Amino acid sequence: MAASWSLSGALKSMFARDTIDAETWSDLEDAMISADFGPDITESVIDELRASVARFKTDDPTDLKRMLRETLEERLARLDPTLTLSARPAVVLVVGVNGVGKTTTIGKFTKFLVGHGRTVVVGAADTFRAAAVEQLATWAERGGASIVRPQQQGQDPASVAFQTVERAQREGIDIAIIDTAGRLQTKSGLMDELGKIRRVVEKQTEIAEVLLVLDATTGQNGVAQAEAFIKHAGVTGLVITKLDGSAKGGFVLAVQERTGIPIKLVGQGEGINDLTGFTPHVFVQGLVG
Numbered sequence: 001m002a003a004s005w006s007l008s009g010a011l012k013s014m015f016a017r018d019t020i021d022a023e024t025w026s027d028l029e030d031a032m033i034s035a036d037f038g039p040d041i042t043e044s045v046i047d048e049l050r051a052s053v054a055r056f057k058t059d060d061p062t063d064l065k066r067m068l069r070e071t072l073e074e075r076l077a078r079l080d081p082t083l084t085l086s087a088r089p090a091v092v093l094v095v096g097v098n099g100v101g102k103t104t105t106i107g108k109f110t111k112f113l114v115g116h117g118r119t120v121v122v123g124a125a126d127t128f129r130a131a132a133v134e135q136l137a138t139w140a141e142r143g144g145a146s147i148v149r150p151q152q153q154g155q156d157p158a159s160v161a162f163q164t165v166e167r168a169q170r171e172g173i174d175i176a177i178i179d180t181a182g183r184l185q186t187k188s189g190l191m192d193e194l195g196k197i198r199r200v201v202e203k204q205t206e207i208a209e210v211l212l213v214l215d216a217t218t219g220q221n222g223v224a225q226a227e228a229f230i231k232h233a234g235v236t237g238l239v240i241t242k243l244d245g246s247a248k249g250g251f252v253l254a255v256q257e258r259t260g261i262p263i264k265l266v267g268q269g270e271g272i273n274d275l276t277g278f279t280p281h282v283f284v285q286g287l288v289g
Contacts, residue, residue, distance in 0.1 A: 036250040073284045085113075114144040
């Protein structure tokens with residue numbers, strides 16, 4: 001699929017036709033599959049649209065486009081995308097497999113929060129990779145946050161998390177974001193490590209959010225890779241990265257319906273300002289056109 005392909009572009013010519021016919025439904029199905037909605041959601045949405053078209057006795061493609069927007073928006077809005085960050089400090093754990101853009105996402109999230117007048121400290125609790133700590137420090141600095149580093153390589157991640165929350169409490173910092181390892185020798189070891197971080201933090205204060213970072217370009221495979229986090233880490237929200245254009249836009253609905261976890265942030269580029277809160281109405285307008 002060409003990088004310039006987008007769902008809105010594919011739909012534009014379809015909805016410019018004079019009438020809804022068999023070719024319209026076939027083209028809509030192909031476009032939705034190409035946009036990574038997956039076969040089950042594609043079939044479900046099209047069945048719903050066929051019923052609406054019959055009920056309103058319309059053959060106008062403009063009506064179909066409006067119905068498609070309304071259907072997608074309604075399904076996306078079933079889960080609340082609001083970030084819960086009212087506690088002080090609000091502690092956010094960021095989890096996900098290595099390679100999804102977790103570290104850069106933390107930098108962008110920091111910039112997003114600082115831009116809304118919040119103070120932020122970042123904890124480098126992925127202590128098994130020295131490069132991860134240095135990369136995180138660079139992104140935290142770009143985002144306008146201070147950072148708590150491990151005192152030595154391989155330091156207990158839970159102790160770094162503890163020190164991060166302690167600093168936020170001591171200095172009156174609004175939000176503490178804690179980076180976590182994306183891979184250890186075994187999945188059970190990784191989940192045990194996350195469980196330990198949770199227990200240590202919860203002795204100090206409640207955890208406001210556990211955000212799972214997913215890469216839109218990996219699609220359903222990315223969700224399969226992250227299922228251990230979904231099952232064991234108490235994930236409260238999803239962050240979708242690398243959602244450039246709407247070529248993979250259907251993944252957003254597919255992943256929310258598959259996991260039952262709301263999407264709270266989306267990243268649509270490589271720049272530090274390219275992470276925003278998720279708003280179903282705005283997203284669907286961009287996706288469908």
